[in-house]
Amino acid sequence: MALVRKKADFVGDTVQLEAVGLRYADGPEIFSDVSFAIPQSSFHFLTGPSGAGKTSLLSLMYLAKRPSRGKLMLFGDDVTDAKRNRLPAIRRRLGVVFQDFRLLEHMTAFDNVALPLRIAKVSEAVVERNVSELLKWVGLEEQMQARPSVLSGGQQQRIAIARAVVHRPKLILADEPTGNVDDAIAVRLMQLVVELHKLGSSVIIATHNEHLVARFPFPRLHLNGGKVTALPPMHASEIGTAAS
Ligand SMILES: Nc1ncnc2c1ncn2[C@@H]1O[C@H](COP(=O)(O)OP(=O)(O)O)[C@@H](O)[C@H]1O
Numbered sequence: 001m002a003l004v005r006k007k008a009d010f011v012g013d014t015v016q017l018e019a020v021g022l023r024y025a026d027g028p029e030i031f032s033d034v035s036f037a038i039p040q041s042s043f044h045f046l047t048g049p050s051g052a053g054k055t056s057l058l059s060l061m062y063l064a065k066r067p068s069r070g071k072l073m074l075f076g077d078d079v080t081d082a083k084r085n086r087l088p089a090i091r092r093r094l095g096v097v098f099q100d101f102r103l104l105e106h107m108t109a110f111d112n113v114a115l116p117l118r119i120a121k122v123s124e125a126v127v128e129r130n131v132s133e134l135l136k137w138v139g140l141e142e143q144m145q146a147r148p149s150v151l152s153g154g155q156q157q158r159i160a161i162a163r164a165v166v167h168r169p170k171l172i173l174a175d176e177p178t179g180n181v182d183d184a185i186a187v188r189l190m191q192l193v194v195e196l197h198k199l200g201s202s203v204i205i206a207t208h209n210e211h212l213v214a215r216f217p218f219p220r221l222h223l224n225g226g227k228v229t230a231l232p233p234m235h236a237s238e239i240g241t242a243a244s
């Protein structure tokens with residue numbers, strides 16, 4: 001993926017950042033002049049050490065944070081200063097897996113996953129079929145009627161992933177989505193996201209799990225020192241080296 005492209009090439013990209021800077025309150029900039037474009041239907045890992053800014057960068061993309069300077073485009077629209085009343089419509093095209101899950105505690109696993117479909121006014125018959133199928137796929141057939149608080153961290157994480165993908169979003173943003181599950185489930189969850197990618201969704205997965213990154217041949221956006229570097233898919237021989 002070319003990091004520097006002509007403006008005309010940007011049209012239709014899923015995410016574009018141009019010279020973006022981000023600071024929290026009056027702290028230092030954690031990104032400076034970050035520019036990249038994520039083409040439609042692409043798959044990227046977002047890598048970098050803890051504290052490098054992976055979560056912050058994803059927060060910019062789902063508009064929970066606004067750039068301190070620079071320009072942010074989503075699906076070809078300039079959303080740098082998008083008004084609050086535009087956010088729900090924009091976010092309906094996104095599927096976000098939060099590092100801390102953010103499940104609704106008063107709802108069952110089923111209802112949490114059903115939420116994006118119900119917001120989109122999908123018929124209950126379709127909701128029933130799609131949510132059941134997805135929860136089976138992530139291995140939670142027995143837990144569909146359970147509330148999140150009685151489930152393990154790994155089970156909650158799987159609900160969060162199912163909720164993020166159930167409405168087939170154009171862009172899936174996942175923050176350490178396999179941090180709480182064992183390797184076999186991590187690979188299964190990755191396969192789910194890869195299937196959605198094959199159906200046309202763009203995917204960005206923030207992770208510091210090198211073994212997971214090395215297992216899938218997807219390019220990386222690597223964050224370090226406030227800069228983003230485009231890297232090719234990780235080779236297993238790189239595991240444990242600094243650029244992972
Ligand atoms: N809400 C916040 N207020 C102030 N500083 C923050 C906040 N969130 C993150 N930071 C700072 O921004 C930097 C990047 O953090 P983060 O995006 O969480 O990185 P990562 O996800 O790669 O671990 C860190 O220096 C962190 O301390």
Ligand SMILES: [Mg+2]
Pocket residue numbers: 054055056099175
């Ligand atoms: Mg993080």
